[in-house]
Amino acid sequence: MNVNIMNVDYSTKIPNNVNLAEDRQVLKALEGWHPGYMDWWGDMGPEGFQESLVYLRTAYSVDPRGWAKFDYVRMPEYRWGILLAPEEENRVIPFGEDYGKPAWQEVPGEHRAMLRRLIVIQGDTEPASVEQQRHLGKTAPSLYDMRNLFQVNVEEGRHLWAMVYLLQKYFGRDGREEADDLLRRRSGDADSPRMLGAFNEATPDWLSFFMFTYFTDRDGKMQLHSLAQSGFDPLSRTCRFMLTEEAHHMFVGETGITRVVQRTCDAMQEAGITDPTDIAKVRALGVIDLPTIQKKLNLHYSLSLDLFGSEVSTNAANAFNAGIKGRYKETTIDDDHQLKNSTYPVMKLVDGQIKMVDEPALTALNMRLRDDYTQDCVKGMLRWNKVISTAGFNYKLAVPSTVFHRQIGEFKDVHATPDGLLIDNATWAKRKNEWLPSTEDGDFIASLMKPVTEPGEFASWISAPKVGIDNKPGDFEYVRIES
Numbered sequence: 345m346n347v348n349i350m351n352v353d354y355s356t357k358i359p360n361n362v363n364l365a366e367d368r369q370v371l372k373a374l375e376g377w378h379p380g381y382m383d384w385w386g387d388m389g390p391e392g393f394q395e396s397l398v399y400l401r402t403a404y405s406v407d408p409r410g411w412a413k414f415d416y417v418r419m420p421e422y423r424w425g426i427l428l429a430p431e432e433e434n435r436v437i438p439f440g441e442d443y444g445k446p447a448w449q450e451v452p453g454e455h456r457a458m459l460r461r462l463i464v465i466q467g468d469t470e471p472a473s474v475e476q477q478r479h480l481g482k483t484a485p486s487l488y489d490m491r492n493l494f495q496v497n498v499e500e501g502r503h504l505w506a507m508v509y510l511l512q513k514y515f516g517r518d519g520r521e522e523a524d525d526l527l528r529r530r531s532g533d534a535d536s537p538r539m540l541g542a543f544n545e546a547t548p549d550w551l552s553f554f555m556f557t558y559f560t561d562r563d564g565k566m567q568l569h570s571l572a573q574s575g576f577d578p579l580s581r582t583c584r585f586m587l588t589e590e591a592h593h594m595f596v597g598e599t600g601i602t603r604v605v606q607r608t609c610d611a612m613q614e615a616g617i618t619d620p621t622d623i624a625k626v627r628a629l630g631v632i633d634l635p636t637i638q639k640k641l642n643l644h645y646s647l648s649l650d651l652f653g654s655e656v657s658t659n660a661a662n663a664f665n666a667g668i669k670g671r672y673k674e675t676t677i678d679d680d681h682q683l684k685n686s687t688y689p690v691m692k693l694v695d696g697q698i699k700m701v702d703e704p705a706l707t708a709l710n711m712r713l714r715d716d717y718t719q720d721c722v723k724g725m726l727r728w729n730k731v732i733s734t735a736g737f738n739y740k741l742a743v744p745s746t747v748f749h750r751q752i753g754e755f756k757d758v759h760a761t762p763d764g765l766l767i768d769n770a771t772w773a774k775r776k777n778e779w780l781p782s783t784e785d786g787d788f789i790a791s792l793m794k795p796v797t798e799p800g801e802f803a804s805w806i807s808a809p810k811v812g813i814d815n816k817p818g819d820f821e822y823v824r825i826e827s
């Protein structure tokens with residue numbers, strides 16, 4: 345058992361820092377799963393470009409001071425590995441009924457089913473996002489963006505491996521069956537869809553991709569943070585390392601939208617347009633108008649809110665009590681970590697009106713995490729609005745009310761405006777295209793999605809990034825398409 349946890353063993357087929365070479369049974373199970381994964385990647389991974397050389401980062405260590413190396417790789421040859429953050433000595437369960445007891449290194453029998461369910465749900469989202477994004481390579485606005493897309497895709501693939509490792513190592517036969525099912529479900533499939541709503545939606549264009557990586561990957565961040573608190577230590581360590589990779593995905597979203605907004609503002613300035621809501625005039629410049637960006641934002645934000653489950657949830661309370669899933673930044677919160685007597689304000693529908701109601705904090709955990717999420721979302725948006733105001737335009741992007749366009753939780757049966765005003769079905773039907781992308785908006789955006797594959801060049805609707813990946817120069821060939 346003399347492994348250096350910081351460095352990854354590349355001698356086995358599956359790179360890892362969990363000493364797989366000596367864990368023959370799990371290694372065999374993972375090697376047995378590998379061909380199915382490669383088939384899935386071939387069928388459902390990025391369409392085209394599988395033979396291209398892509399300038400990707402691969403994790404070679406879990407040391408936060410330096411963990412990745414960059415090089416040209418063909419995607420099917422990417423080394424998907426099992427990487428856990430280093431074990432914290434004497435770690436204790438940081439919340440719930442077993443608060444303060446040593447963290448579990450094996451699955452506690454009484455919580456097995458709940459734990460497996462959460463790992464399966466987490467695992468299911470990872471390949472789903474790859475499936476949703478598989479057509480985007482063909483319309484990439486630059487080689488830089490294409491490379492970022494593929495980086496996100498291979499790492500989501502690795503996150504699937506991370507969950508499959510837990511299932512195969514700790515859950516025996518039913519874990520292996522769940523691992524197989526993760527390769528069987530398909531995003532958007534009528535018979536065998538992915539488990540959570542947002543992962544069955546299409547990602548038809550690059551603005552959607554940036555919104556997805558900004559808003560939906562950020563749900564991933566919040567959920568992974570909560571699972572990183574888990575008393576089940578292998579899950580905690582897995583999620584901690586996943587978060588390191590996840591940060592880049594949100595960077596892609598945040599800077600992607602910043603660059604779209606920048607290009608729109610630049611084009612409006614150059615053309616002397618003063619009213620950013622003059623959609624026809626702005627679109628004629630070959631850029632995406634701000635009101636359409638707002639509609640896409642409304643869509644992706646509301647779909648992502650649904651990923652937090654119901655505001656009041658006994659599932660969430662049970663997972664917390666069990667010490668399986670904690671709160672965002674649990675260890676830094678100053679309370680009893682058991683939520684015995686506390687309450688939390690929850691937005692609810694009471695007699696047809698929206699009201700804040702104090703609920704037991706234990707059952708309101710999904711709401712609390714969602715509130716933390718909203719705060720996190722708003723930070724990046726300030727940057728987009730700064731671009732708009734610096735360019736001298738009087739327009740602000742904003743997240744819609746949590747009541748708007750919901751399919752899960754308190755507000756799933758009502759309609760509301762982005763400002764949170766309740767409206768009837770007829771008004772919704774008449775006005776929803778003002779708030780969510782219409783077919784026509786989709787067609788316009790689709791018309792801009794022309795691939796640009798010259799190094800250093802960018803599509804008309806997006807500006808160049810401020811810095812390159814791995815400090816590469818502006819004209820760096822991030823993807824060698826013909827190789």
Ligand code: BYC
Pocket residue numbers: 462463465466469470473500539540541542560561562563564565567568650651652653654655656657658659660669710752
């Ligand atoms: N769609 O008590 P409730 C990521 C179900 S993203 C469909 O309200 P709970 C990533 C629920 O399953 C992060 N069904 O909810 C991002 C339950 O069904 P059962 C993924 C839904 O359980 C980008 C019933 O409704 N990770 O990593 O407290 C790219 C009542 O449930 C939905 C996780 O989500 C929905 N949206 O919370 C790549 C973490 N919501 O059991 C990756 C693991 C609820 O009655 N999952 N239902 O049949 C969880 O923590 C929880 O399962 C949830 C739901 C937060 C998802």
